[in-house]
């Protein structure tokens with residue numbers, strides 16, 4: 001039976017088992033490879049997307065659980081005001097090193113700033129703790145979040 005999802009404001013219809021993780025649907029069925037596979041067990045954050053505006057790990061999320069909900073991925077987050085600020089801040093501060101974790105970092109940061117426009121260090125720690133970066137970009141990630149927050153106030 002066809003599954004229908006709303007991704008980045010577009011309706012997508014495809015065939016997939018109900019228990020297939022959303023990440024598999026995005027990457028393997030829909031060809032949206034901006035969202036990354038890291039650990040596959042909700043421990044690294046590489047697969048982070050938004051469901052109804054909240055950051056979630058798509059690697060363990062059954063596609064049946066998100067039917068009818070608004071999904072945003074790294075391919076679409078830049079069309080939101082907060083996502084655009086975050087992506088600009090990432091470029092301004094040259095956050096990215098190898099890049100593999102950065103889709104997830106940006107998605108978590110955008111969800112944080114949408115709910116907490118001026119986060120303090122503890123807010124950032126709480127929101128970003130699950131996003132692992134093997135290149136160690138944590139200091140620049142923190143600064144970019146603060147940069148994006150300050151840009152939003154101007």
Ligand code: FES
Nearest residue numbers: 038039040045059
């Ligand atoms: S791939 Fe989903 S949290 Fe690591």
Ligand code: FES
Nearest residue numbers: 098099133134135
């Ligand atoms: S930039 Fe390389 S893993 Fe984060």
